[in-house]
Amino acid sequence: MLTPHQVGHPVKSPNGMSKVSLRLLHDNAEDFQTEVKVQSGKATLRSRINFGLNTEILWNEASTAFSLTGSSEGANGQYHSDIFVVEPNRLLHIPLTHLIEAAFGHPVKCGWPEVPNVAAIKWLDDSRILVAAEIIAHSNCDSFGTFKAFVVDIHGPRVNRTYDQLTVKRLYGADLGLELRNANDECIRHPEACFVSSNHPRARP
Numbered sequence: 001m002l003t004p005h006q007v008g009h010p011v012k013s014p015n016g017m018s019k020v021s022l023r024l025l026h027d028n029a030e031d032f033q034t035e036v037k038v039q040s041g042k043a044t045l046r047s048r049i050n051f052g053l054n055t056e057i058l059w060n061e062a063s064t065a066f067s068l069t070g071s072s073e074g075a076n077g078q079y080h081s082d083i084f085v086v087e088p089n090r091l092l093h094i095p096l097t098h099l100i101e102a103a104f105g106h107p108v109k110c111g112w113p114e115v116p117n118v119a120a121i122k123w124l125d126d127s128r129i130l131v132a133a134e135i136i137a138h139s140n141c142d143s144f145g146t147f148k149a150f151v152v153d154i155h156g157p158r159v160n161r162t163y164d165q166l167t168v169k170r171l172y173g174a175d176l177g178l179e180l181r182n183a184n185d186e187c188i189r190h191p192e193a194c195f196v197s198s199n200h201p202r203a204r205p
Contacts, residue, residue, distance in 0.1 A: 010039075013063035017041065018086055020066060024052050032072055040086050047091045051080040060123040065154065067096075067120035067129060077136045079117035083129070083154050094154055096120075096131055103150050103159045104133035108191070109199045110141035121149060121168075122175040128153050128160065130172060132180060143187040143194040147180055164188060 010021040018040040025033045025048075034052025038045040049055075055070030065085045071077055081100070085092035100118045116133040123129050129152050137145035149168040151161040163171070165188050173181065187194035 011057050011059075013059050013066070013086075014061055015063040018063060020057055022052060022055055032070070034070075036068065036084065036091065038084070038086055038091060043089065045086065045089075045091045047084060047093050049080075049082060051078075054079075056119075058120050058123060058129075060126045060129075062126040064126060067123075069119040076138060077117040078115065079119050079134075081118045081120045081131055083157070085154070094157055096152060096157060099152065099157055099159065100131055100133050100150055103162065104148060107148075108135065108142040109195075111196070111199055112140060114140055116147075121180075122172060124151065127155055130168075130175075132168075134180065134183070137179070139196050139198075142196050142199055143184075143191060144196070145179075146183050146187045146194070 010019040012019045018038055021037050023035045025035055032050060032052040034049050034055065036047045036049060049068060051070040051072040053071040054075060055068055057066050057068055059066045065083055067081055067083050069079060069081045071079050080097040082096055083094040085094065097118045101115045104116050114136060117136055119132050121130040121132050130149055131152050132147045132149045134147040135141050135144045147165055149163045150159045153160050165183055166185060184194060
């Protein structure tokens with residue numbers, strides 16, 4: 001969806017010493033339970049995620065951790081992101097999705113309650129990662145398809161900083177996938193331009 005490395009085969013770490021591979025655990029087209037396997041030296045480490053559709057990986061430069069972003073439902077979402085830290089005898093699993101959902105909140109009016117898509121964008125250093133929260137791109141919520149981004153320190157984890165869409169595009173535009181690059185900036189400058197009409201029925205006389 002949003003990060004640069006599609007996972008369809010084992011993906012090596014920057015130092016070449018580890019590699020990640022993914023395997024769907026069921027043939028059911030609506031079940032995206034997925035095994036995460038890391039080969040690191042002589043060790044084979046395993047974990048699981050439940051968002052194995054369109055999954056993408058992003059290693060940090062030190063090759064000590066990677067993010068996984070993928071969908072648990074369909075191509076449009078809902079997307080989730082987790083971090084995995086490669087330790088000698090285990091994968092330390094750090095969920096990010098609920099942290100980002102709480103930080104993002106419900107900034108616009110929606111036809112029904114809906115959480116955002118969550119996706120990793122870029123490692124800023126070996127312990128901080130930039131993560132996007134995108135209003136799912138269908139006509140339930142105002143300004144659908146727009147986003148904010150959060151700097152997350154994986155030690156905690158905790159949100160250290162929040163960026164609006166315009167700032168993210170200015171600072172990290174080259175790191176964004178096509179969907180986020182094309183998010184409508186007019187919705188940020190003039191939110192009423194991106195209201196969903198069913199969310200704002202005219203008052204009857």
